[in-house]
Amino acid sequence: MPHYPGRGDFRGRQSHTATYAGPEPFRGMRVVVVGGGNSAAQILAELSTVAVPPVREARDRGALKAEPMFTRLTAAGVAFSDGTTLDCDAVIWCTGFRPALTRLAPLGLRGPGGTIPVDGTRALAEPRLHLLGYGDWTGPASATLIGADRSAKAMVAQVIERLAG
Structure with a gap:
């Protein structure tokens, strides 16, 4: 609150x-x-x-x-x-939520403003980590149902591309 x-x-x-x-x-x-x-x-x-x-x-x-x-x-x-x-x-x-990133704190991934810098959904400092549902910094409107769906599809495409490459 x-x-x-x-x-x-x-x-x-x-x-x-x-x-x-x-x-x-x-x-x-x-x-x-x-x-x-x-x-x-x-x-x-x-x-x-x-x-x-x-x-x-x-x-x-x-x-x-x-x-x-x-x-x-x-x-x-x-x-x-x-x-x-x-x-x-x-x-x-009904004022939103703070990102629940405590479990990731030991990885030292947070950047300016407390978010984790990403490329799409992939964390820049840890390429094996993908984040979904954290608001606009992980994809447009990714904290909404429609946005999370889009972000998840983009994440799957990134993972498949990484595995294939």
Whole structure:
């Protein structure tokens, strides 16, 4: 979860996409979903009704409503830059993930910015290592299902080429 002004003051429940297990724990609660990606839209659609409608149905019902980002959390909810507030019982942070590279730390592969320099999906400093799903640095949108599929196909092609050569 990101550090955000007032996060420690909020008396409600805070969780992250990574720990979201379904809508039932939030039944009857006023929930703010933070994020603009697929996870946020899907969680909001699921929370908007127990029947788990498709995202388009939730949009058509008016359940998907983009708001400007609030400036801080308060004890009772969130506050916006214009001074308005919104009370809520829970905040779900759909704000992305950090690359889980701890297991690779002994290899000393990280470059500037904490990423591992790659050619396609192959680590430059360790050509036997390929990385998938780490965002744009391992292929366009590789952290999404479509992007991961494309990156995986490119990785297979690289591995076959290396084995053949």
